[in-house]
């Protein structure tokens with residue numbers, strides 16, 4: 001009973017935090033400016049091909065140009081997958097990652113978040129998935145459990161999670177813990193208790209996949225209630241969940257991911273022509289709302305990232 005009461009208390013205090021944040025916004029009485037919002041652009045992913053999304057970047061040069069466009073529009077992080085330029089399919093080819101990462105480090109101060117998911121459903125061997133960590137990105141995706149995805153299983157068994165966490169720790173890469181459903185938070189917290197993940201944790205809620213947690217305010221609040229209070233978090237709304245979840249992220253004090261990996265329509269029936277379009281829109285909305293957008297270096301400070309190399 002006592003334990004239940006303390007759980008209730010901690011949930012209640014989180015609810016108060018959200019309420020306080022909302023009230024402060026609504027009444028405009030807060031003396032402190034609102035925390036800055038970090039915009040991540042997910043440039044291409046590994047699944048969506050040009051037959052349905054003709055403007056999606058494939059080649060390293062296209063990925064670089066699209067990332068620079070997002071940076072100019074206000075994104076401070078780019079989430080990077082690479083594609084086999086001939087087939088257009090996602091790949092974990094280290095050379096292709098290198099061709100993207102090198103020029104982006106030279107030409108921009110973007111925070112780079114490289115994928116370790118490989119090709120969801122095709123389930124590459126562990127070593128192949130972790131190859132992107134050789135480039136020591138400041139952030140890398142960490143999918144905290146398995147889930148049905150794209151007609152197959154996106155497999156993230158314990159041995160993969162242990163290997164990924166260990167290598168990220170060794171290379172100074174902060175895991176961006178992708179949460180598709182609430183059990184994945186349980187997994188992440190257990191790994192924290194075992195010393196494999198280190199606080200403060202950074203979560204990315206992926207809402208609205210056809211097999212995971214839905215892209216609804218209630219769903220986001222439920223997940224938010226279960227992460228430690230000193231965590232940072234961002235939200236992705238897949239497909240038609242994109243804008244509603246971005247709005248929720250904005251008002252709840254979280255961060256936001258946009259881009260063609262998650263959503264290819266700018267609005268109903270209209271394909272986005274670039275990733276920058278999504279960034280421009282959310283920056284506009286954030287400005288009107290009164291939450292400033294974080295620069296890459298501000299994002300580094302907010303997320304507690306190590307100083308970038310190279």
Ligand code: ZN
Nearest residue numbers: 045081115261
């Ligand atoms: Zn991804």
